[in-house]
Amino acid sequence: MTNKLVIRETTSGDVAQVLALYPQAFPEEELRPVVSALLEEELEVLSLAAFDGDALVAHVLFTICGTEEWDRTGALLAPLGVIPSLQRQGLGNSLVHAGLARLKKRGIKQVFVLGDPAYYQRFGFSPERQVLPPYPMPEEWLDAWQSMPLAARAPLATGRLSMPEPWMEPALWGP
Ligand SMILES: CC(C)(COP(=O)(O)OP(=O)(O)OC[C@H]1O[C@@H](n2cnc3c(N)ncnc32)[C@H](O)[C@@H]1OP(=O)(O)O)[C@@H](O)C(=O)NCCC(=O)NCCS
Structure with a gap:
């Protein structure tokens, strides 16, 4: 890794590199269709990447969302x-913090994630019980469904998360 690591929002010219990253990071999951639909359909997302020179080495995507009773102030x-060669060197950490800071400035009040609590609790995520994911989740995954407030007075939202079309695929939400 050079010293020139830069974090910035991706552009249409970066999509090919974003799509090439995911089979490396997640060899057993096919995330390219949802990522490419979200980036190419210009849906409301925050797409941030870390670049080592011209090479994209890490990426995070946030999709703006809400519930039926709550406006689109979630992500x-x-x-x-x-x-893989740059994992566990703080890149994921830097990208998540950079994303949370940008979302806060945009007025986003609550961020959701389905992931390992051992990793995400360091950012302030904790199990989410009020707002349900778009599809029912197996019992053993309940602690992996987490959220964190970005505002001092985060909305007490309830209901099912309402996501744009590319996310409405049960396989993305279950084993
Ligand atoms: C998970 C991932 C995004 C973390 O990013 P990273 O840059 O490698 O990790 P960071 O350097 O920011 O954080 C490292 C810390 O997280 C921990 N960590 C890394 N991956 C972890 C995981 N899957 N579960 C729990 N903890 C993890 C490390 O033990 C380390 O802890 P420490 O700081 O106490 O030593 C990255 O390793 C990755 O892409 N993995 C493959 C894909 C994946 O599993 N993604 C899950 C996120 S949806």
């Missing part, structure tokens, strides 16, 4: 990936 963090 889903997914996916997050770092190229």
Whole structure:
């Protein structure tokens, strides 16, 4: 890794590199269709990447969302990936913090994630019981469904999370 690591929002010119990252970070999951739909359909997302020179080495996507009774002041963090050779060197951490700071400035009040609590609790995520994911989840995954407030007075939202079309695929939410 050079010293020139830069974190910035991705552009249409970065999509190919974003899509090339995910099979490396998640060899057993196919995330390219949802990521490419979210980026190419210009849906409301925050797409941040870390670049080592011109090479994209880590990426995180946040999708703006809400519930039926609650306006679009939520965001889903997914996916997050770092190229294998640079994992565990703080890149995931830097990208998540950079994303949370930008979302806060945009007025986003609560961020959701489906992921390992051992990793996400360090950012302030804790199990979410009020707002349900779009599809029912197996019992053993309940602690992996988490959220964190970004505002001092985060909304006490309830109901099922309402996500844009590319996320409405049960396989993305279950084993
Ligand atoms: C998970 C991932 C995004 C973390 O990013 P990273 O840059 O490698 O991790 P960071 O350097 O920010 O954080 C490292 C810390 O997280 C811990 N950690 C890393 N991956 C972890 C995981 N899957 N579960 C729990 N803890 C994890 C490390 O033990 C380390 O802890 P320490 O700081 O106490 O030593 C990255 O390793 C990755 O892309 N993995 C493959 C894809 C994946 O599993 N993604 C899950 C996110 S949806």
